[in-house]
Amino acid sequence: MRRLSLISVPYLWLLALFLVPFLIVLKISLSDTALAIPPYTPTLDLSQGWAGLAQWWAGLDMENFWFLAEDNLYWKAYLSSLKIAVTSTLLTLLVGYPIAYGMTRAPDEWRPTLMMLVILPFWTSFLIRVYAWKAILSQEGLLNQLLMNIGLISEPLIILNTNLAVYIGIVYTYLPFMVLPIFAALDRLDGSLLEAAEDLGCSRLTAFWLVTMPLSKQGIIAGSFLVFIPAMGEFVIPALLGGSKTLMIGKVLWEEFFSNRDWPVASAVAVILLLLLIIPIVLFQRNEEKQREAEG
Amino acid sequence: MAETAPISADFAPWEAPDAKPIIQFKNVTKRFGDFTAIDDLTIDIFPQEFFSLLGPSGCGKTTMMRMLAGFESPTEGTILLDGQDIAPVPPNKRAVNMMFQSYALFPHLSVSDNIAFGLKRDGLSKDKIADRVEEMLKLVQLSQFASRKPHQISGGQRQRVALARSLAKAPKLLLLDEPLGALDKKLRQETQFELMDIQEKTGTTFVIVTHDQEEAMTVSSRVAVMDHGKIIQVATPQQIYEEPNSVYVADFIGDVNIIRGTAKRADGDHVHITFAADHAPLIAATKRDIAEGSEVALAIRPEKIAISTEKPEDRNNAIQGKVLDIAYLGNISTYHVELPGGAVVKAQTANTRRVHRRSFTWDDSVWLSWTDTAGAVLVE
Numbered sequence: 001m002r003r004l005s006l007i008s009v010p011y012l013w014l015l016a017l018f019l020v021p022f023l024i025v026l027k028i029s030l031s032d033t034a035l036a037i038p039p040y041t042p043t044l045d046l047s048q049g050w051a052g053l054a055q056w057w058a059g060l061d062m063e064n065f066w067f068l069a070e071d072n073l074y075w076k077a078y079l080s081s082l083k084i085a086v087t088s089t090l091l092t093l094l095v096g097y098p099i100a101y102g103m104t105r106a107p108d109e110w111r112p113t114l115m116m117l118v119i120l121p122f123w124t125s126f127l128i129r130v131y132a133w134k135a136i137l138s139q140e141g142l143l144n145q146l147l148m149n150i151g152l153i154s155e156p157l158i159i160l161n162t163n164l165a166v167y168i169g170i171v172y173t174y175l176p177f178m179v180l181p182i183f184a185a186l187d188r189l190d191g192s193l194l195e196a197a198e199d200l201g202c203s204r205l206t207a208f209w210l211v212t213m214p215l216s217k218q219g220i221i222a223g224s225f226l227v228f229i230p231a232m233g234e235f236v237i238p239a240l241l242g243g244s245k246t247l248m249i250g251k252v253l254w255e256e257f258f259s260n261r262d263w264p265v266a267s268a269v270a271v272i273l274l275l276l277l278i279i280p281i282v283l284f285q286r287n288e289e290k291q292r293e294a295e296g
Numbered sequence: 297m298a299e300t301a302p303i304s305a306d307f308a309p310w311e312a313p314d315a316k317p318i319i320q321f322k323n324v325t326k327r328f329g330d331f332t333a334i335d336d337l338t339i340d341i342f343p344q345e346f347f348s349l350l351g352p353s354g355c356g357k358t359t360m361m362r363m364l365a366g367f368e369s370p371t372e373g374t375i376l377l378d379g380q381d382i383a384p385v386p387p388n389k390r391a392v393n394m395m396f397q398s399y400a401l402f403p404h405l406s407v408s409d410n411i412a413f414g415l416k417r418d419g420l421s422k423d424k425i426a427d428r429v430e431e432m433l434k435l436v437q438l439s440q441f442a443s444r445k446p447h448q449i450s451g452g453q454r455q456r457v458a459l460a461r462s463l464a465k466a467p468k469l470l471l472l473d474e475p476l477g478a479l480d481k482k483l484r485q486e487t488q489f490e491l492m493d494i495q496e497k498t499g500t501t502f503v504i505v506t507h508d509q510e511e512a513m514t515v516s517s518r519v520a521v522m523d524h525g526k527i528i529q530v531a532t533p534q535q536i537y538e539e540p541n542s543v544y545v546a547d548f549i550g551d552v553n554i555i556r557g558t559a560k561r562a563d564g565d566h567v568h569i570t571f572a573a574d575h576a577p578l579i580a581a582t583k584r585d586i587a588e589g590s591e592v593a594l595a596i597r598p599e600k601i602a603i604s605t606e607k608p609e610d611r612n613n614a615i616q617g618k619v620l621d622i623a624y625l626g627n628i629s630t631y632h633v634e635l636p637g638g639a640v641v642k643a644q645t646a647n648t649r650r651v652h653r654r655s656f657t658w659d660d661s662v663w664l665s666w667t668d669t670a671g672a673v674l675v676e
C-alpha cells in the first residue's frame with residue numbers, strides 16, 4: 001500500500017489530469033497542417049450535424065506518425081532523450097542515495113533543517129535556477145574562475161552548452177524527487193534489523209547491502225521514476241544549458257511547435273513521447289502488483 | 297563434542313572457588329544522558345548456566361543484554377567474556393547471538409532465509425545450511441511456513457522464527473530477550489523443555505529475560521532479580537523462593553504475606569517478632585544477625601500457612617482471624633483472613649475435598665498457624 005501511494009501520485013497525475021488534454025493532442029496529431037487558425041484541418045463543425053462529423057472523421061489519418069517513423073531525426077531524438085534520461089536518473093540516484101542516507105543518520109535535531117535544505121530550491125523559480133547554472137558553468141563563469149584562481153586549470157573548461165551541463169542541470173533539478181522517497185523508505189527502516197544482521201555476523205558494509213539496500217528498494221524505484229519521467233521530456237534544461245548537439249525530444253517538439261508551427265507533427269511527437277512514458281509506468285505497476293500478490 | 301553435564305542438583309559452579317565464569321560484569325554502569333540504566337553491577341555467569349533476568353519493566357534487562365551483544369558499551373566498568381574484555385570486539389565478532397525483544401526479523405526474507413542468514417555469514421556449504429535450517433524449523437514447529445515472509449505469519453510464529461534464528465548458529469552464549477512471551481501456555485512449556493534440552497546437548501550458556509516467574513523457576517540454574525539497574529538477589533530458583541534476601545524479592549516472586557514488627561532476640565537462632573500490641577510475638581528461625589529492637593518483616597508464603605477451626609497445638613505460631621474472602625482457583629483455594637490488628641493474611645490450602653464440603657466460609661473465625669521455619673525474616 002505504501003509503495004503504491006509512493007508512485008500513485010505521478011500515475012494519477014498522468015491519467016486523470018492529462019487525459020483530456022491528451023485526447024485533444026491526439027486528435028491534432030491525426031490532422032493535417034494548414035494555414036489557418038487553428039493551424040490544422042479538419043476542425044469539427046457541429047453545425048452541419050452528422051455530415052460534419054463524418055467529414056471530420058474522414059479527415060483524420062496517421063500520416064504524421066508515418067512521417068515521424070521515416071525521418072530518423074525523430075528516432076535519434078527519442079533515443080538520445082532516453083539515454084540522457086536514464087543516465088541522469090542513475091546519476092541522481094548516485095548523488096541522492098547518500099544524501100537520503102545521511103539525512104536518516106543525522107541527529108534528530110538536524111533533520112528538519114536538512115529536509116528544509118532539500119526542499120528549499122523549490123522556493124525559487126525553476127527558470128531562474130537554471131539560468132544561475134549558466135552563470136556558474138559558462139567559460140567566464142564562477143566555476144572556471146574559481147578553478148583558475150586556485151591554479152587547478154589554466155584554460156577554462158567548456159561545460160556550458162554540452163551534454164555535461166544538461167546532466168548537471170537535470171541532476172540538480174530533480175534531486176529532491178530522488179531524495180525524498182528514498183529518505184521515506186530509509187526512515188521506516190527499523191534500526192534493530194541492522195543490529196540483528198551484525199549480531200548474526202555481518203560487517204556494517206554487508207549489513208548495508210543485505211538489509212538496508214533491499215529494504216529501500218521501493219524508495220529507489222519510486223525516486224527513479226519521479227526523475228526519469230520528467231527528464232525524458234525535459235525541454236528547458238537542454239534548451240538553456242545544452243548545446244546545438246544536445247538532441248532531446250522536448251527540444252524537437254518545441255521547435256516543431258513554435259518554429260515550424262507544424263502543430264500536427266508536434267502533437268504526434270508528443271503522443272509518442274507520452275506513450276513511451278506510459279509503458280514503463282504500466283510495466284512498473286504490473287511488477288508491483290505481482291510482487292504484492294507474491295507477498296500475499 | 298565432549299560430554300556436557302546437564303543442569304543437575306550438583307551443578308553449582310558459582311559455589312566452586314576455581315570455576316571460571318564465562319561472563320563477568322565488573323562494576324558496570326550504563327547511563328543514557330543522566331539516566332542510569334545499569335547501576336554499578338557486578339555479576340559472574342558460568343558456562344552452561346541457564347541464567348534468568350527477572351525484574352519490572354525498565355529495570356535494565358535489555359540494556360544488560362545489549363551490552364553483552366555489543367550494541368551498547370558500558371559507561372563505566374568492564375565486561376569480560378571468557379576472561380577477555382569485550383569492549384573492543386564488534387558485535388559481528390562476538391561468539392554471542394541475541395534474540396531481540398522486538399524479534400527484528402528481516403521483512404524481505406522468508407522464514408527459512410531469516411534462519412539461514414547467520415549461517416550464510418559463516419560460509420557454510422549450501423547443504424549444511426539447508427540441513428541446519430530444516431532442523432531449526434522442526435524444532436520450533438514451523439516447517440510448513442518455511443517460505444512465508446514474516447508478515448504472513450502470526451506473532452507467536454514470528455517469535456519462534458526469531459528464536460530459531462538465534463539458535464541456528466549454536467553460539468557459545470545465547471541471549472534471549474523474552475523468547476517465549478507471545479506463545480500460549482502449552483507451546484511455551486514445550487519450547488522451555490526444548491531450550492533446556494538444547495542447553496543440555498550443546499552446553500550453550502543461556503541468558504534469558506522473562507516476565508514469567510514460573511518460566512524462570514522451571515528453566516533456570518540461577519535467577520537474578522533486578523530493580524532500577526541493580527541486581528537485588530542472584531540465587532537458585534529455590535533459594536529465591538524460600539530465602540529471599542529482601543522484601544522486594546519476596547514480593548516480586550510469587551505470592552507472599554509480609555508481616556512487619558519489631559524483633560527481639562530469643563534462644564539460638566530464633567527471633568520474636570512483635571507485630572501487634574495485644575498479641576503474643578511470632579517466633580521465627582533465622583540465620584541472620586538481627587539487632588535487638590530492629591524493624592523486621594516476616595515474609596511467609598500463603599501455602600505455608602495452615603488454616604483450621606481449632607487452635608493447633610503443634611505449631612509455634614497461631615493467630616485467630618476472620619475469613620474475609622475466598623478465592624477458588626481449582627486445585628487450590630486462597631483464604632484472605634483479617635487479623636486482629638486489621639492486617640490481611642493469605643493462606644492457601646489444596647482442594648483435596650469437593651468445594652461444597654469446605655469447612656470454612658465467609659466471616660468464620662479461623663486459626664492461622666505456621667512453624668518457626670516457614671517464613672523468612674527480612675531486614676529493610
Ligand SMILES: Nc1ncnc2c1ncn2[C@@H]1O[C@H](COP(=O)(O)OP(=O)(O)OP(=O)(O)O)[C@@H](O)[C@H]1O
Pocket residue numbers: 328331333351352353354355356357358359360397
Ligand atoms: N537508548 C536509550 N536511551 C535512553 N534511555 C534508554 C535507552 N535504552 C534504554 N533506556 C532506558 O533504560 C531503562 C532500561 O531499559 P531496558 O530496555 O533495559 O528495560 P527492560 O528491563 O528491558 O524493560 P522491559 O521489561 O520493559 O523490556 C529504561 O528506563 C529505558 O527507558
Ligand SMILES: [Mg+2]
Pocket residue numbers: 357358359397473
Ligand atoms: Mg526489555
